[in-house]
Amino acid sequence: MSTYATRKATNWIMLGLCGLCAITATVALIAILSYTIAKGAPAINLQFLTSLPQPVGETGGGISNAILGTLLLVGLACVIGIPVGLLAGIYLSEFGGHRFGSVVRFTADVLFGVPSIVIGMFVYALVVIRMGSFSALSGGIALAFIMMPIIARTAEESLRLVPTTIREAGLALGIPLWRTILSIVLPGALTGVVTGIMLGMARVAGETAPLLFTAFGNRLGFQGLDNPVAALPLQIYRYAISPYSDWQSQAWGAALVLIALVLITSVVVRILTRKRR
Amino acid sequence: MRGDAVFPAVTFLAALAIIALMLLIVYQMTIVALPSLERFGAGFLTGTTWDAVTEEFGALPAIFGTIVTSLLALLIAVPLSIGAAIFLTELAPSPVGNVVSFLVELLAAIPSVVYGIWGLFVLVPLVRDPLQRVLGDYLGFLPLFQGPRFGVGVLSAGIILAIMILPLVTATTRDIIRMVPSTQKEAMLALGATKWETIWRAVLPYGRSGIVGAIILGLGRALGETMAVTMVIGNAFKISPSLFAPGQTMASQIASEFAEATSDLYISALIEIGLVLLGISLLVNIMARLLVWRATRGVGGRLKT
Amino acid sequence: MIKSSPLPTGVTVPVRDEERKVSNGGVQEGLVSIGLNAWYGRLLAIRNINIHFEPKHVTAIIGPSGCGKSTLIRCFNRLHETVPGARVSGQVLLDGKDIYSPGTDPVQLRRRIGMVFQRPNPFPTMSIFDNVATGIKLNGGMKGSRLAEIVERSLRHAALWDEVKDKLRNTGTDLSGGQQQRLCIARALAVEPEVLLMDEPCSALDPIATMKIEDLIRSLRETYMIVIVTHNMQQAARVSDFTGFMLAAEDRAGELIEFGPTPQMFTNPKDKRTEDYITGRFG
Numbered sequence: 079m080s081t082y083a084t085r086k087a088t089n090w091i092m093l094g095l096c097g098l099c100a101i102t103a104t105v106a107l108i109a110i111l112s113y114t115i116a117k118g119a120p121a122i123n124l125q126f127l128t129s130l131p132q133p134v135g136e137t138g139g140g141i142s143n144a145i146l147g148t149l150l151l152v153g154l155a156c157v158i159g160i161p162v163g164l165l166a167g168i169y170l171s172e173f174g175g176h177r178f179g180s181v182v183r184f185t186a187d188v189l190f191g192v193p194s195i196v197i198g199m200f201v202y203a204l205v206v207i208r209m210g211s212f213s214a215l216s217g218g219i220a221l222a223f224i225m226m227p228i229i230a231r232t233a234e235e236s237l238r239l240v241p242t243t244i245r246e247a248g249l250a251l252g253i254p255l256w257r258t259i260l261s262i263v264l265p266g267a268l269t270g271v272v273t274g275i276m277l278g279m280a281r282v283a284g285e286t287a288p289l290l291f292t293a294f295g296n297r298l299g300f301q302g303l304d305n306p307v308a309a310l311p312l313q314i315y316r317y318a319i320s321p322y323s324d325w326q327s328q329a330w331g332a333a334l335v336l337i338a339l340v341l342i343t344s345v346v347v348r349i350l351t352r353k354r355r
Numbered sequence: 356m357r358g359d360a361v362f363p364a365v366t367f368l369a370a371l372a373i374i375a376l377m378l379l380i381v382y383q384m385t386i387v388a389l390p391s392l393e394r395f396g397a398g399f400l401t402g403t404t405w406d407a408v409t410e411e412f413g414a415l416p417a418i419f420g421t422i423v424t425s426l427l428a429l430l431i432a433v434p435l436s437i438g439a440a441i442f443l444t445e446l447a448p449s450p451v452g453n454v455v456s457f458l459v460e461l462l463a464a465i466p467s468v469v470y471g472i473w474g475l476f477v478l479v480p481l482v483r484d485p486l487q488r489v490l491g492d493y494l495g496f497l498p499l500f501q502g503p504r505f506g507v508g509v510l511s512a513g514i515i516l517a518i519m520i521l522p523l524v525t526a527t528t529r530d531i532i533r534m535v536p537s538t539q540k541e542a543m544l545a546l547g548a549t550k551w552e553t554i555w556r557a558v559l560p561y562g563r564s565g566i567v568g569a570i571i572l573g574l575g576r577a578l579g580e581t582m583a584v585t586m587v588i589g590n591a592f593k594i595s596p597s598l599f600a601p602g603q604t605m606a607s608q609i610a611s612e613f614a615e616a617t618s619d620l621y622i623s624a625l626i627e628i629g630l631v632l633l634g635i636s637l638l639v640n641i642m643a644r645l646l647v648w649r650a651t652r653g654v655g656g657r658l659k660t
Numbered sequence: 661m662i663k664s665s666p667l668p669t670g671v672t673v674p675v676r677d678e679e680r681k682v683s684n685g686g687v688q689e690g691l692v693s694i695g696l697n698a699w700y701g702r703l704l705a706i707r708n709i710n711i712h713f714e715p716k717h718v719t720a721i722i723g724p725s726g727c728g729k730s731t732l733i734r735c736f737n738r739l740h741e742t743v744p745g746a747r748v749s750g751q752v753l754l755d756g757k758d759i760y761s762p763g764t765d766p767v768q769l770r771r772r773i774g775m776v777f778q779r780p781n782p783f784p785t786m787s788i789f790d791n792v793a794t795g796i797k798l799n800g801g802m803k804g805s806r807l808a809e810i811v812e813r814s815l816r817h818a819a820l821w822d823e824v825k826d827k828l829r830n831t832g833t834d835l836s837g838g839q840q841q842r843l844c845i846a847r848a849l850a851v852e853p854e855v856l857l858m859d860e861p862c863s864a865l866d867p868i869a870t871m872k873i874e875d876l877i878r879s880l881r882e883t884y885m886i887v888i889v890t891h892n893m894q895q896a897a898r899v900s901d902f903t904g905f906m907l908a909a910e911d912r913a914g915e916l917i918e919f920g921p922t923p924q925m926f927t928n929p930k931d932k933r934t935e936d937y938i939t940g941r942f943g
Contacts (some may be wrong), residue, residue, distance in 0.1 A: 081800050089549035093446060099438025100447070100455050103525060106518050107462040110473050117476075131706070132433040164367030170513050174370060182370045184644065185377050190641035191550060191572070192380065192633065195606050199613075199629040200380045203387040213356075223376060256362030284466025287581035287606070288546020291613050311468040315582060333469045344464040348457065449744065538781040539737055542844070546795035546851055547771035555793065561787040 082083070111337070117332025119344060121327045127335070131297045131313075137324045141332050143299050147308035148336075150300065151293055152283050154218025157350040159225035166226070167233025167271075172259055183234070186227040192315060198225050198288030212309035214300070217293025221285060225278040231276065231342050237263060237269020284336060286311035310336045375630040381586040384630045399627060405592045407616075412624035414631060416594045420509065420602040421632075424584065425577040427513025427536035427598070428520055433570055434519075436524035441554055443525070453502035456529070463522035472587035474515040479506040479587055482514065486652075487599055498596040507589040510598040512607075515583045522588040527572055529566035529652050532558060565650025579636050581606040668751070689755060690885060691736060691855060692716045696750035699742055700733050709750075710917060711904055713855070717743050718877060718886045720922065721895035723906035728914020730778075733857045734901040736887065737773040738766040754855075763798070769794075773855040774848035779864045780840030782832030782847070789828040791843055795851040801880045810850055818846035819876050835884045838869020845876065856880065858888040862895065875901050893938055905934045 111331055125140055132139030165318030166186070170179055199222040206212055240263050264271070287308075290293070294306040295316065301307070315331035385392075395402065395412060398442045402413015439459070483506030490500045491610020509646045535558050543557035559566065590611050605628050696709040708729040722727045734740040735748050738759065752759045759769050792811045796802055802810075808904045811828075815821040824835070832843050841861060848856060858877070862870040875881050877886060879900045882888040890896050896903050905918045905926040918931045928933045 085549055085552070086767075086799070092551040096438040096442040096446060099435045100442040102435055103439045103462065103521055104455055104458050105460050106521070107465075109477070110462075110465060110469070110518075113477055114469060120521040162372055163435065164368045165366045166373050169366035169370040173366060178370075182373055184648075185374050185523070187644050188637060189377050191575050191579075191636060192646075193606060193636055194583065195579065196380070196384070196629050196633045199609065199626055200383055202613075203383050203626065204379070207387070213399075226373060226376070230370075254359050256358040259362070274465050280464060284464075284468065285528040286468040287610060288468070290610055293563070294486060294614075307777075310467055311582070314468045314472060315586070317477060318468075319586060324606045329429055329472055336466060337469055340464055340466060341461060342462060348460070536781070538777050539783065540778065540783045541742070541775075542777060542783070542847075543794075545737060545739060545770055545775035545777075546743060546847065547767055547769075547797065548769050548795075548798050548874065552798055556798075557783060563785065 086188070096209060096259070110118045111213070112169065114218075114330065114333050114337055117330035118337075121331025122334060126290075126328070126331055130299060133297075139328075141313060142308045142327065143296065143308040144145065144313040144332060145335065146294070147296070148339075150307060151211060151212060151217045151221055151289070152279055153307055154214065154303075155221035155282050156226050156275070157222075159222035160229060160277065163226040163229025163274075164233050166230040166270065167237060168259060168264070169236040170230065171172045179300075183231070185328045186230050189223075190227040190231075193287075194224055194285050195287035195290075198291055201288065202291045209249055209304065212292060212294035212306040212334070213292055215303045217289050217307065217309065218303075220288040221282040224282050224285060224288065228278040228281060229274050232274025235273045236267040236274065239270065240266040246343035267349055272334075273350050274346050276343050276350075280340045280347070283343075284311055284340050286315050310339075327354070366411075368420050380633070383656025384626055384633060386409070388623055388627035388630050390620055391627040395624075395627075396499070396622065399630070400607075403594065407618075407621055410618065410620050412621075414603075414605070414624075414628050416592050417603050417605045417608045417628060418631065419594050420588070421604040421606070421635075423509055423598075423602070424512045424516055424588070424604055425574055426576045428516035429570065429574060430515035431514065432521045432524055432573060434568075436521055437528055437559075437566065439521075439525045440528035441558075442530055443529050445550070445554060456526075459522045459525050461519075461525070467519070467580060467582040470515055470519055470583040473508075474511060474561060474583055474587040478512050478515060482506050482508075482511045486510070491599070499598050502595070502597040502599045504599055505601060507587055507591065507601055507619070508599050509588065509595075509602045511606070512584045512588040512602070513598070515579045515587055516580055519580060519583060520576050523576055524569050524573040527569035528562075530560040531647070532571060532652065534565070535561045555630070562650060564646050566645045568650060571639055572647065575636050575639040575643055577638065579606055579632060581610050585610045590592055671784070673692045676705055678723070682887055691887070692733070692751075692753040694751040694753070695734075695932060696732075696735060696748070698728075698735050698748045700731075700743065701745040704911065706735075706906075707909065707913040707915050709914075709916050711725060711919060713887055714881070714902070715821045715824075715885045716881060716882050717901040718888060718899055718901035719902040719904065721887065722891065722906045722937075723917075724908075725913070726890060726914075727906040727908045729906050730735055730859050731914065733775075733859060733889055736855070736857055737770050737775055739770075739775065763805060771851050772853055772856060774851065774853035775857045776841070776845050776859065778860045780837055780844050782835075782840050782843050784833045785789040785830060786832065787829045787838075788824050788832050788835070788843060792831045792846050792850050794804075795847060814846040815843075817849050817880070818842045819844055819872065819879075835902045836869070838865050838872060841865060841869070842881075843871060844874065845873075853884070855885045855887065858886065860889050860891065860898055863891070870895070894924075897922060905929075905931070905937060907933055 127140060127144050130142035130143050153200060170183055174182060197220050201216050205216040205219055245258055245263060246260045249255065288313050289309050293309055296306040296308045297310040314355045315334045319327040391412065399414055401415055403415045404411045404413050443456055447455060483504055487504040490505060494500045535584050539557050539561050540553050543553040584604050585607040588604065590603055590607060591601035592603050608624050609629055613625055616625055692708050693711050696881060697704060702787055723729050727914050732827060736752060736842060740746050740748055746789055748760065756872040771874045786794060792814050793807055796807060796810060812821060815824065819837060823839060832840060835843060874895060880886060900922045903922045904916055906914050907917050908914050918929060918934045929938065
């Protein structure tokens with residue numbers, strides 16, 4: 079019976095290790111979250127959120143430029159990325175059942191896996207070099223390219239969940255196909271589509287690498303779409319690797335603001351999708 | 356009825372735009388990298404000098420650093436991820452599983468730069484002491500664990516990457532394991548196998564190609580991860596056998612030098628690194644997607660964010 | 661067709677049958693269930709099942725789909741409880757010992773009670789040889805010629821040896837559906853169980869493959885106690901010695917309506933509902 083005792087012991091040890099793995103993953107999250115809150119919370123106050131950075135060497139100042147910059151960049155990304163992503167998603171779910179559809183689907187998945195820094199370099203070559211300067215516009219374009227595949231694929235999937243009978247019902251009423259899709263099918267899949275858009279926004283709001291040589295960062299406020307603009311992740315990066323402890327603590331404060339933005343979005347998405355199921 | 360002619364065409368154009376974008380990325384990067392491509396040829400991949408003054412550029416140390424940090428990350432993250440995925444699907448009562456799943460998904464949503472700042476201020480000191488002290492004292496006879504103990508370096512980069520790919524690999528593996536038919540598990544249980552034996556001999560083998568896909572997906576993420584690595588790897592352009600040494604990855608080199616690049620050839624060389632990175636990550640992602648798609652076919656291919 | 665007897669109907673009939681059997685000899689040999697209930701979450705799937713399977717006999721459980729017949733046999737190797745939320749109450753005695761007593765380890769129990777599933781489910785990543793050997797390998801220690809011997813014997817028992825002896829290293833999924841199912845039977849036989857539970861083993865097979873499996877079941881009766889769930893009455897009539905008929909009550913819980921020797925069940929059923937079912941007048 080000793081072999082059976084060994085087997086039983088192996089069973090419990092291995093299952094225990096699996097539990098330990100899950101605990102480790104959870105601990106990692108809690109460690110990161112709690113440390114960011116502990117270090118970031120003291121830095122946050124109204125002045126920090128609403129004022130511009132002080133000139134180098136002076137203490138104080140805030141991150142209002144970065145918060146506004148991130149909102150602007152994400153807004154630009156939405157303006158460019160949502161229409162294309164959504165239309166592509168509609169194509170995939172309504173018209174794209176054949177070979178070209180799967181090519182698009184596959185390309186979208188692969189595009190999603192392209193390192194964001196490569197997207198940044200690409201937009202640098204495509205836009206920044208041609209325009210002759212770093213700019214908010216180029217940053218927004220870079221983020222839009224990252225958003226597109228996410229929106230396209232999530233939109234496709236939620237549209238597919240709308241039963242065919244609903245499409246047939248619309249057509250049977252004599253409504254043209256395009257109106258059926260836009261005014262009957264799309265609203266039916268709205269939760270899922272919105273979820274995808276929010277996921278995309280949360281993802282790009284935290285992106286740093288593609289902004290390094292597009293939006294570039296700016297210690298002043300907004301100065302036009304054709305000028306560099308600040309962003310939260312960029313500012314966190316620059317402040318964190320600086321040697322000044324004042325800047326480092328501001329980096330933690332900004333990290334907390336960013337994490338709050340991103341995680342709140344994720345939690346809302348989670349609640350939305352749970353209702354749907 | 357004109358709308359029915361126009362509307363599908365418009366959506367088709369949007370779908371086409373996605374493919375066009377992919378092609379345009381490859382084309383545009385190649386164009387800008389041309390000066391460097393022409394100047395260094397294949398030697399770019401094997402050159403070990405990176406000198407902006409003499410304009411001598413070779414990418415081998417960055418490629419080496421990328422591979423080492425990514426493999427190190429896989430080494431740490433893969434067992435953890437598979438274990439956690441098994442826990443989530445086969446062991447945890449469903450409320451616990453849901454909570455842990457949720458937390459792991461949150462971990463995936465944390466921006467790279469936050470991992471970076473946490474890595475720089477929390478992880479790096481911990482790596483310096485106790486991790487490097489213990490490894491150096493007890494395993495210091497291995498070239499892997501020799502040299503000055505800075506904290507920043509390849510080891511820290513590997514660990515932070517491991518934490519970052521953990522949620523992706525865990526969530527994908529979890530979905531793969533869920534797709535294993537219950538009759539496979541029951542067949543093994545009915546032969547008198549323990550729970551672990553059922554997982555090890557029936558569940559994991561059945562899902563193996565999908566799990567390999569999940570791992571490669573994690574590899575793809577690790578290869579291109581930029582900010583967190585840039586902040587903890589030490590940015591030194593050399594090839595060292597020691598994990599304690601500072602290093603460079605393709606992505607971190609681009610991030611840390613691009614803004615300072617002055618000459619066209621310098622920029623061109625950096626973009627060529629980006630091109631190499633793009634090529635590798637395309638290859639890896641295509642492979643991973645094919646494997647994961649095959650394993651979860653029929654349930655849609657939800658993007659993991 | 662034979663007229664049904666005017667006896668009052670109800671669940672008491674099988675219980676009375678059962679009591680008679682036990683009291684007659686006082687024999688507890690074989691597999692006995694007493695007051696067995698099984699749930700999926702809050703849903704009662706089978707209610708108060710009292711049944712007795714005898715060694716070296718084939719017992720068929722018939723009934724319309726959804727009557728709980730698969731759930732019933734999954735209680736006999738404690739596979740039912742592996743479904744999340746599922747539970748069991750009552751007793752199941754194997755040679756007089758309750759398999760649901762706290763001292764019984766389900767893992768070891770399942771080596772004594774083998775199972776064949778509705779659809780052939782060979783392990784796709786294993787060779788034909790390894791599929792059969794896997795149950796033995798779990799306990800370790802056995803290798804080489806001894807293992808090969810058992811694999812060959814099991815495949816012969818399952819009437820598959822001649823068809824696969826030259827391709828033991830191929831994967832099991834290369835075989836036809838009927839061959840795969842016989843491979844699964846060989847896999848179950850390899851660990852030398854006392855009981856073989858078969859959950860609609862032919863429902864996914866063509867008529868020729870079905871006939872082979874039925875021949876096999878008849879030949880296995882000499883060695884094993886076999887319980888076969890089937891929705892195919894002809895099959896039950898052809899292969900079994902005893903037949904139990906199950907039907908779902910109004911609350912969807914399956915009940916054992918009647919149990920008896922197969923010829924009697926098919927020629928002279930006591931219960932009106934049994935007769936309706938076997939004459940196709942059901943529903």
